[in-house]
Amino acid sequence: MHGETPKQAPLKDKARRKSPVVIGLILIVLAAWAIYHFTGTVQQQRRTGRFAGNNGPASVLVATSKYDDVPVYLDAVGTIKALNTVTVSPQVDGKLLSVGFKEGQDVKKGDVLARIDPTIYQAQLDQAKAKKAQDEALLGNAKNDLVRYETLAATNAINRQQADTQRALVAQYTAQVQADQGAIENAQATLGYTTIVAPIDGRTGIRMVDEGNIVHASSSPGIVVITQIKPISATFSLPQQSLEQVNSAFAKGPLAVDALRSDDNAVIDHGQLTVVDNQVDQSTGTVKLKAEFPNADVQLWPGQFVNVRLLIDTLKHVVVIPTSAVQRGPNGTFVYVAGDDNKAKLRTVTVAKQDETTSVIANGVTPPERVITTGFGSLTDGARITIGSENGTPPPQPARPRNNRRGGGNSSQPGASGGGTAKPNQQQ
Secondary structure (H helix, E strand, C coil): CCCCHHHHHHHHHHHHHHHHHHHHHHHHHHHHHHHHHHHHHHHHHHHHHHHHHHCCCEEEEEEECEEEEEEEEEEEEEEEEEEEEEEECCCCCEEEEEECCCCCCEECCCCEEEEECCHHHHHHHHHHHHHHHHHHHHHHHHHHHHHHHHHHHHCCCCCHHHHHHHHHHHHHHHHHHHHHHHHHHHHHHHHHCCEEECCCCEEECCCCCCCCCEECCCCCCCCEEEEEEEEEEEEEEEEHHHHHHHHHHHHHCCCEEEEECCCCCCEEEEEEEEEECCCCECCCCEEEEEEEECCCCCCCCCCCEEEEEEEEEEEEEEEEEEHHHCEEECCEEEEEEECCCCEEEEEECEEEEECCCEEEEEECCCCCCEEEEECCCCCCCCCEEEECCCCCCCCCCCCCCCCCCCCCCCCCCCCCCCCCCCCCCCCC
16 A cells, blocks of 8 residues: 555646646637627627518609600701891992991891992982983973974975974984983982891891991902891701601691700700701701791800700600609510509500600509509519608618627617627527
């Protein structure tokens, strides 16, 4: 027995040396278990919350379908042109004495625009009048002689030939007086050309000749250009495929045309179609049309480019919905109809006409059914939905539970402690 005691003492010392190692390993295992437990729980809660949100009702906005009258337009780009443009040029030569207009002024037909020195042309008129007076005197004397000759010839006092010769002389002077009258009228017209007047109503442009210059009827570039802008015209082109529709509608009566701004499509003026060209341009396959606008506010200007829309028809009492509600898939166009049970129902539709904002539905929707306009990302046939207000305000979203970080700071929920022990319920 005394011999075994020394052997057992080293064993006890070795056991005491291994105890801290074992305790350390146990603590490490417990710490790893705690980290796995709490971290896994938070991640599971986050995954559960995310997928649970996707399984909830989809938030959508709806619009009510209705019956309405829908205009049918043909759109094009047009060029504004003046209804009449006149270059005012002198018709006689002379010095330009005065200019009676301001650049950019609105003038009426007959308003005096300029005056040319009339001295020479007034003298020519006076000469023509004097020549007529001279010939009239000769004619009067010849007529008196003719009366005397005819009286003497009746009594055979003179030869009959003298009376006939005098009668011819009277006719000659009569013709001369008529020629003189023509010369007078010509001189009066020429004198009138020294006063230059506006030939049409319109607006003057930039003056091309200043006062004091010598102008010529043959080589002058003109004095000013007058452009008629009230009313004004617009020319535009449409594809030849639209020609049948246009002619058919034009035969029933005047067609309304709107001129629109190119930036925001606001209507500038309303007019009417006046002319459809009598041939198709073979190089472009288009036909030209011309419309006329009153242009009372002078918003249309010659040379300006505008968007033009031609009203050719109006669809009466048709079903309309917002274009944003129409979706397209492998089987064609469809919409989602919001049922009274707050479920989305897929409905195949036929679109008769569509633009940027409104679609005309030939069949598939009956007013006042509501169609979904936004929130298609998670929609399927029969999916539950939450409908927002029709003025575009989305429905309130349910608040997601906020997970506390492990050992983290203060929670925003009442009653939650700062030690991180409070946890939301987990889905099993």
